[in-house]
Amino acid sequence: LAVTFLNRASQPLSMHPHGVRYDKDNEGSYYLPRPGLGAAVAPGARFTYVWELDEASGPAPGEPSSKGWLYHSHVNGDEEANLGLVGFLIVTDPKRARPDGTPADVDREQAALFMVFDESGLGEAEREAAEYASLDPALAATVRPSWQVQEQIEQGARHAINGRLFGNLSGLEANEGERVRWYLFGLGSEKDFHTAHWHGARVVEEGRRATDTVDLLPATMKVADMRADNPGSWLFHCHVADHMTEGMFARFTVHPKGEARTAAGPAFFGDVGVMASLRITSAEIQGAGTDASATLRGGVTVFDGFSVFNQPVEIELAGVMVRFTPDRTGRFRSDSAEFTVLNASPFGVVYGGEMEFRLILRGMPWRRVLEGALSSPGRSVGSQSPGVPLRLQVGRAIHHAEVRWQQPAVE
Numbered sequence: 001l002a003v004t005f006l007n008r009a010s011q012p013l014s015m016h017p018h019g020v021r022y023d024k025d026n027e028g029s030y031y032l033p034r035p036g037l038g039a040a041v042a043p044g045a046r047f048t049y050v051w052e053l054d055e056a057s058g059p060a061p062g063e064p065s066s067k068g069w070l071y072h073s074h075v076n077g078d079e080e081a082n083l084g085l086v087g088f089l090i091v092t093d094p095k096r097a098r099p100d101g102t103p104a105d106v107d108r109e110q111a112a113l114f115m116v117f118d119e120s121g122l123g124e125a126e127r128e129a130a131e132y133a134s135l136d137p138a139l140a141a142t143v144r145p146s147w148q149v150q151e152q153i154e155q156g157a158r159h160a161i162n163g164r165l166f167g168n169l170s171g172l173e174a175n176e177g178e179r180v181r182w183y184l185f186g187l188g189s190e191k192d193f194h195t196a197h198w199h200g201a202r203v204v205e206e207g208r209r210a211t212d213t214v215d216l217l218p219a220t221m222k223v224a225d226m227r228a229d230n231p232g233s234w235l236f237h238c239h240v241a242d243h244m245t246e247g248m249f250a251r252f253t254v255h256p257k258g259e260a261r262t263a264a265g266p267a268f269f270g271d272v273g274v275m276a277s278l279r280i281t282s283a284e285i286q287g288a289g290t291d292a293s294a295t296l297r298g299g300v301t302v303f304d305g306f307s308v309f310n311q312p313v314e315i316e317l318a319g320v321m322v323r324f325t326p327d328r329t330g331r332f333r334s335d336s337a338e339f340t341v342l343n344a345s346p347f348g349v350v351y352g353g354e355m356e357f358r359l360i361l362r363g364m365p366w367r368r369v370l371e372g373a374l375s376s377p378g379r380s381v382g383s384q385s386p387g388v389p390l391r392l393q394v395g396r397a398i399h400h401a402e403v404r405w406q407q408p409a410v411e
Helices: 079-081 122-136 146-155 239-245 364-374
Strands: 004-008 046-050 064-070 084-093 108-118 155-159 173-175 179-186 194-198 201-207 209-210 214-215 220-227 232-238 249-255 278-286 295-299 313-317 320-324 330-332 336-341 356-360 388-394 397-403
Touching: 064 079, 064 179, 064 220, 064 320, 079 108, 084 179, 108 194, 122 146, 146 201, 155 179, 155 232, 173 330, 179 194, 179 214, 214 220, 220 356, 278 397, 295 364, 295 388, 313 330, 313 336, 320 336, 320 364
Parallel strands: 108 179, 173 249
Antiparallel strands: 004 046, 064 084, 108 155, 179 220, 194 214, 194 232, 201 209, 201 220, 232 249, 278 295, 295 356, 313 320, 313 388, 330 336, 336 356, 388 397
């Protein structure tokens, strides 16, 4: 697994993974005597980490078909975790996986990180000075008293699930009858003893034990499997009383069968927006024969503040390819293709992480593609064609999707 990390922050950062195999340069952790090359990536610099997903990275035969591993910045690890520089990897046993890598025995995946974030703004030096001031009267006269420091730490504590608190975490949904896999994580300090508890549901922890409460310690990673068999809106929270009082709770909803509203999409950790980096919202064919053309609309993931005119775009549909660079307004036009960025600012910049676009294809290069769609077997008025593979490359980032043409009416 190769991950290119671009540090756009103002301090050195890194990516340190759990559970994968790496050499010293790809450890992503800064300490003496010899830090590796990726131990601290400077502001504005980038480093490509290479991690090996060997057999020990995945689940053992007696474990569930997939498992989760944390990663986090590890230059000054505790402070950086409190900045939110935490994520996770999911590794699936290839013998028990679908072609896209998701576990074959699971319908929906969710992930929950339980952590008391420290937003006090106090650094390690100030904490230690207050702690040792009681042993040195001369030092005590020059630093804040320990009770003030402790009070600020308590006021800055944020008892959160996935960084959200007091019921503000959305996306924890399932449909009745679905097999839901929960990846549970703990991180933090000595305050971070957590017990993840579901109301209205039971889980099987690590494929062994039926329960409704899973205990977590810092840097703990566990898997819990649930059958969503009890429709309703249920409490999901840490059962440590003080943590619950301070906001470490969310709502988990199971939509009943037959209800008009269901959990959105094939779930990818509760966030529909990251299910795929390329989405096609409409694909329509106009005309017929040599006059046929097609219009595609959709969105593709880009980094925030993306300049549409800086990166070349390459489109490959059913083996036919076109490559171009949009102008400063996000437009390109030729005899065979027309591309327009729909959400660019007047200065040609896309904000929000997704570039919305319209693509029009016409003329000789695409005739075979369009004729194949128009003549697809079993077509009827208003039907959709079988999926046609689309590859969209923006700069060096490659995205994939399937295009299903909305067919024109047949006489």
